[in-house]
Amino acid sequence: MNKLEYKKKHISTILTDEEVKKMNEFCLSYKKFLGNKTERECVKDIVRIARENGFVDIDTIDKLKPNDKVYVVNKNKNVLMCVVGSEDIKNGINLIVSHIDSPRLDLKQNPLYEDNDMALLKTHYYGGIKKYQWTCIPLSMHGVIYNKNNEVIEINIGDNEDDEVFCITDLLPHLAKDQLQKKLVDSIEAEKLNVLVGGSLIDDEEIKDKVKYSILKILNERYGIVEKDFLTAEIELVPAFNAREVGFDKSFIGGYGQDDRVCTYDSLRSIIDMDNPKKTCISLFVDKEEIGSVGNTGMKSNFFYSCVCDIISKLDDKWNINTVNRILSNSMCISADVTNASDPNYKNVDDKKNTNYIGYGAAISKFTGSRGKSGASDANSEFLRELTNIFDRNNVVWQIGELGKVDIGGGGTIAMYITDYNMDVIDVGVPILSMHSPFEIASKYDIYMTYLAYISLFKN
Numbered sequence: 299m300n301k302l303e304y305k306k307k308h309i310s311t312i313l314t315d316e317e318v319k320k321m322n323e324f325c326l327s328y329k330k331f332l333g334n335k336t337e338r339e340c341v342k343d344i345v346r347i348a349r350e351n352g353f354v355d356i357d358t359i360d361k362l363k364p365n366d367k368v369y370v371v372n373k374n375k376n377v378l379m380c381v382v383g384s385e386d387i388k389n390g391i392n393l394i395v396s397h398i399d400s401p402r403l404d405l406k407q408n409p410l411y412e413d414n415d416m417a418l419l420k421t422h423y424y425g426g427i428k429k430y431q432w433t434c435i436p437l438s439m440h441g442v443i444y445n446k447n448n449e450v451i452e453i454n455i456g457d458n459e460d461d462e463v464f465c466i467t468d469l470l471p472h473l474a475k476d477q478l479q480k481k482l483v484d485s486i487e488a489e490k491l492n493v494l495v496g497g498s499l500i501d502d503e504e505i506k507d508k509v510k511y512s513i514l515k516i517l518n519e520r521y522g523i524v525e526k527d528f529l530t531a532e533i534e535l536v537p538a539f540n541a542r543e544v545g546f547d548k549s550f551i552g553g554y555g556q557d558d559r560v561c562t563y564d565s566l567r568s569i570i571d572m573d574n575p576k577k578t579c580i581s582l583f584v585d586k587e588e589i590g591s592v593g594n595t596g597m598k599s600n601f602f603y604s605c606v607c608d609i610i611s612k613l614d615d616k617w618n619i620n621t622v623n624r625i626l627s628n629s630m631c632i633s634a635d636v637t638n639a640s641d642p643n644y645k646n647v648d649d650k651k652n653t654n655y656i657g658y659g660a661a662i663s664k665f666t667g668s669r670g671k672s673g674a675s676d677a678n679s680e681f682l683r684e685l686t687n688i689f690d691r692n693n694v695v696w697q698i699g700e701l702g703k704v705d706i707g708g709g710g711t712i713a714m715y716i717t718d719y720n721m722d723v724i725d726v727g728v729p730i731l732s733m734h735s736p737f738e739i740a741s742k743y744d745i746y747m748t749y750l751a752y753i754s755l756f757k758n
């Protein structure tokens with residue numbers, strides 16, 4: 299037997315029938331969770347699931363004790379869940395951070411116009427998208443808009459079977475000779491990502507824009523809003539279809555927003571399933587990762603730091619800023635984000651010895667960034683060894699890889715902002731295919747195994 303060489307095993311060859319059954323159940327509830335298509339909807343659902351599992355708003359508790367379960371919501375787009383450990387919190391916490399925003403099309407502040415007797419909405423894309431992938435698919439509309447009484451209207455149109463959907467049209471091949479000669483990156487311009495929303499004219503001589511007006515009339519009747527209300531609205535367009543099982547053997551989940559709702563769901567289930575941990579466990583769900591972790595709901599905001607202050611103040615009367623800094627520098631963190639899985643059609647972008655593969659488990663990235671590790675936190679060997687020892691002790695199948703060949707591209711995660719707290723952090727997530735597309739693919743084996751990886755950190 300060859301005991302010297304490192305050989306990987308596909309998870310399907312390891313799991314027992316019982317474990318496969320558990321995996322399928324887990325992935326079917328995950329598939330349902332993907333019905334949350336915006337950061338706001340994720341926060342709402344996470345809070346609902348948290349409350350159902352005994353978590354309470356931290357503001358309702360004066361003193362925290364071991365195994366208390368609390369949550370904190372930040373501006374409806376960012377949420378933290380915590381289970382208090384039995385050990386002194388000064389020894390550090392175990393933290394898992396994932397992001398709940400995904401690439402999409404946002405409505406511009408002044409979106410509605412008409413052309414050729416059709417009404418359209420102008421958009422401004424959010425995050426890194428390949429624009430051609432967003433034409434000719436059904437889109438649903440989600441978000442918030444205030445009416446004249448300053449009441450918030452929650453928009454959610456297009457995901458139910460009976461709802462209308464929206465769409466960005468594209469040129470027919472017969473007339474696309476010039477378009478098809480363009481570079482892929484230029485073939486669809488951002489200013490052409492205009493969404494078709496109407497085609498009936500109002501019968502009124504005094505109105506100039508007759509289709510636009512008829513749409514405004516519908517919106518006014520339905521929601522009590524006028525055109526000016528769009529100026530302060532926040533509305534996102536996302537793929538209208540539901541997540542599905544993919545393949546004859548149903549090995550995969552396909553759906554929109556799996557970057558990073560797959561790691562979000564794994565992290566959520568891990569904290570829900572924690573009882574009486576030794577270390578205090580925190581799952582943090584952040585917004586704005588796709589545009590650089592900026593904004594008051596992104597990882598760069600001091601929300602997380604102030605939550606830790608809040609938690610320590612409810613555990614111990616005697617604390618100061620040094621106590622908080624001590625806790626943070628003694629802590630371990632998994633930056634829970636997806637990575638690229640080697641695609642059989644595009645193997646040319648990978649270093650095959652150092653890439654992640656579908657079905658081979660939780661994918662660790664020691665560093666991210668690009669061009670000579672620029673912009674990476676690059677976890678140290680001590681922490682990497684400690685964490686993989688935890689995984690090994692808990693029979694977690696894991697792999698380690700890089701995002702593509704050196705110098706071919708790159709990307710970043712929230713990891714580097716966590717290291718500002720002098721905390722040990724490393725990226726561990728699910729490898730996926732077609733990342734940032736309207737229909738991303740993840741393997742059930744990796745989804746389930748990454749959950750086992752996260753909960754093993756919490757149990758440590």
Ligand code: MN
Nearest residue numbers: 557558635636
């Ligand atoms: Mn991500």
Ligand code: MN
Nearest residue numbers: 557558588734
């Ligand atoms: Mn992303």
